[in-house]
Amino acid sequence: MQLEFPLELRQGTVPQSLIRASFPAIYRLDADLGTVKTQKIIGLIEDGYLWKREHTERKSLTANEYFNYCKIAYIAARSEGELFDENLSGRELYRMFADGRDDGLLQIDGDSNKEFSDWIDHRHPLRRTGGHPWEIKRGGNTTHISLVVYRPTYSQNERYVVELHGESLGRMAETVRMFLAIHEAGLPISIANAEAVRKRLLAQDTVGIIPAHVSYHRANQRFRKDQDVFEVMHYKDIGRYKRRVTPFITWEALPILRPLDS
Incomplete structure (x- = not known):
């Protein structure tokens, strides 16, 4: 039968x-990225770079520092025909490209470590819920790109993991370009399901x-x-x-x- x-x-x-x-x-993800970027991210993953805390975690973070991450990401993944002024601040670019439902992130003091800490821990009076504050490039429910910040599981009240998510085939190349640019800027950064990224690049x-x-x-x-x-x-x-x-x-x-x- x-x-x-x-x-x-x-x-x-x-x-x-x-x-x-x-x-x-x-369509080939590795061809879209090019040989240099493909080899770079595969090397970082295979060498265990992303499994070391100092490469993916921060001891402190402010909203403006988060928006600086966003600015680096936007410039690195700018597509052909996507025009914007690179002199704009990260905050302004976030307003331009993000989902728009920021849960109060744009309203807190951008230079305060404490306010960001309280906001992420849902203690800040301006913190709202139900939005998509980490969705830095708009898309569908499976086709957007997020730059997520969360507490590592071993430390609920200190330190932050900053991690890129963009696993749909149509956004993966953008996500990898963002990751590499942030890494090259010397900032701690992770990428979701890194081993899966490596496997996809190598078929x-x-x-x-x-x-x-x-x-x-x-x-x-x-x-x-x-x-x-x-x-x-x-x-x-x-x-x-x-x-x-x-x-x-x-x-x-x-x-x-x-x-x-x-």
């Missing part, structure tokens, strides 16, 4: 390296094959985390390369069908 079931309706995985080799015109991840009736939106969440699926496609998307690719697809087992009790 499994042999007869339409492949267009099945779910499975295929090595990203095979997809990359089979589709010469497919060591897998592509999910989803049934034809399933939407692409969040479809990678249909797969286990250990399967390293960040992108998905329908079987029909393989097109004229089906004969080459199909033998290497690992299909998930079909559910066992049982007759209804009479």
Whole structure:
């Protein structure tokens, strides 16, 4: 029965390296970044740089220092046709590009360590909830870029982790450019799921094959985390390369069908 079931309706995985080799015109994250930046971030991850506290954490932080991070990020990831004055402050650029729901971050004293500390710990009277203060580049619920600040788990009342999040394929190159620019500025910075970033750049991840009736939106969440699926496609998307690719697809087992009790 499994042999007869339409492949267009099945779910499975295929090595990203095979997809990359089979589709010469497919978008490649490593090509977008270029060799130098690709090798740089892979080296930082493989050398364990991001697993050392002094490289990812700060002892203190103010709102204006956070906005300076944002300014470096905006300039580094500026796309073609995205015009803005680099002389603008980080605060002004944040107003221009961020989500707009800042939860009071723009209202606190920008130079006060204590006010930022109270704000992040929800003790500041100007702190609101329900917004997206860390969403520094607007997008959909899976296609925005965030520069998140949080307390490390071992220290709830001191120190800060500053971390970039932008895992959708369309924003990953921007996110990596932001990360490298902040790193090169000598500031502590982390990037979410660093090992996954490395795997995606080296095509060591897998592509999910989803049934034809399933939407692409969040479809990678249909797969286990250990399967390293960040992108998905329908079987029909393989097109004229089906004969080459199909033998290497690992299909998930079909559910066992049982007759209804009479």
